[in-house]
Amino acid sequence: MGNIKLGMIGISEGNGHPYSWSAIFNGYNRSLIKECPFPSIPNYLSKQKFPKDAIKEGQVTHLWTQDKKISQNIAQTTYIENIVENYVDMIGKVDAILLARDDFKLHYKICKPFIEAGLPIYIDKPLANNIKEAKKIFALEQYEGQIFTCSALHYAKEFSISQAELEKIGPLQYVDACVMNSWGKYAVHIIEPVVKMIGSQGQQIEVTKSTAGQKNIVTVCWESGLQTTFTSLGNIDCPIKIRLFGEEGCKELVFKDTYYAFKKALQTFVDIIQKKEKPLNKHFVLKIIEIIEKGI
Template sequence: MKELKLGVIGMSDGNGHPYSWSAIFNGFNDAYMKDCPFPVIPDYLSKQSFPEDSIFEGKVSYIWTQDKEISKHVAKSSNIEHIVEHYPDMIGQVDGILLARDDYEHHLEISEPFLKAGLPIYIDKPIAINKKQANKIFSLQKYKGQIFTCSALGYAKEFQLTDKMKTEIGNLEYVEACIMKSWEKYSIHIIEPVLKIIGDQGEIKLVNKTISNNKHIITYTWDSHLVTTISTLGESPSPIKIRLFGSKGYKELVFEDTFYAFKKALQHFINIIKKEDPPINQGFVMKVVDMIERGLES
């Protein structure tokens, strides 16, 4: 299959994905990337070897952001050839879209022309913060698997349990996970890996909420009697961490390798386009959205 041409769409406040996602495909220009407004990005990119560590099957060829000067800087930093005036201008020019913005309130509006055109699209997390909006976006799919959406932390190597670890933990009895920043945008980063770790626990039968000062501590009790607590801590410094308490032992998992997680997620999107991997599980996505929605203040 020929190299896929991709278009990237940005920016949203506090989110540097157009720089990093594009660089994972294209490599980067250090002279410009050093001025990236998100210093963590050039830091972790500099630890990789390019082009060896890039994704070879695709290239980000087009970019749109709401600010032409930002578009120019991202393009120079991440070796993107074309800047478009309007994001629908990418239709007919690319094989897939990276909607690299986490302002979920604009996901429907921005994704709609691409979905109607039949282009596969990676929609940054969260696709929506309520089931009604998520279903509206999914209803625009022309075919199963047209939409890819996730938290890249669901692919983090730190959150993958080996058989040995599962044996040491025993039957899960309690899980807690925490992350900085807002519930709406960041809870998904720990909800997804937690759901992948715990597997099918039935339905949520009870939700307890403590919400104060931009801190959300939400406890879910499942049919299986497993209890999981998901916390977003606002501006309080916190590592991204999952703690597992089992009948035999305890494990603490701490996220560290951003590049690995982003690359794995982007590679999965490419593999779906190439029909090498099955589409994402829409039911899983809706379960994640349901947990986000249940954690919001009434």
């Protein structure tokens, strides 16, 4: 497949992905982006060079949000040619869908007609907040690799640790990770990169949860003896951080480059469509959702 025509679906509270994801494919208007209601987006976009830093294999050609004025603003800012009245109107006009909303309770309803129509779809994190709903969505798949979902931090370069670095701190004994905002929507940003990083640790032997106000702390003890703690801090402003403790030392990893992570995640979706990458590992996704569910 050559230049992939993408349909963008947004927007949900506190989530500016329709602006940023569209810009990663289409570029953006430097004057209009200043009006974007998510200040971090023009900040990190301004550090890139377009069209050089855009994804070349796709273009967002169609857009739907539940608010016509927001749709018009996103479309003008990121050069989207078509705004549709109903998201299902994209069927037959695009090659793939970007469901850029993290209000996961609506994921099944919105994604169902596209999956049944055979379109590849990227569903924003988290796919669901419980195993039953996630399996219900996966059961819609018409073919292997049709559904893609992730936390973009799965691809963060700051959370890509080499085997040499792991060997330097020795066998892992404890991993601690924290993220701001709510557990339901944002815990995936730390759980997913940590589970990727620690590899096979056997079964979850024990999961404990404690809450204090908006703070949520979930500790997972694995069959291997490794203990991992995931903390969502509510409205406490803090960087997304992972700390690894081994027998020989420790290492702190701090997330910084949002653009890189978003672009890498979107590029992976495109590469799966073009069969340059293997389809999504559903077992891995369900392992992440299992921890999210236990923390609710």
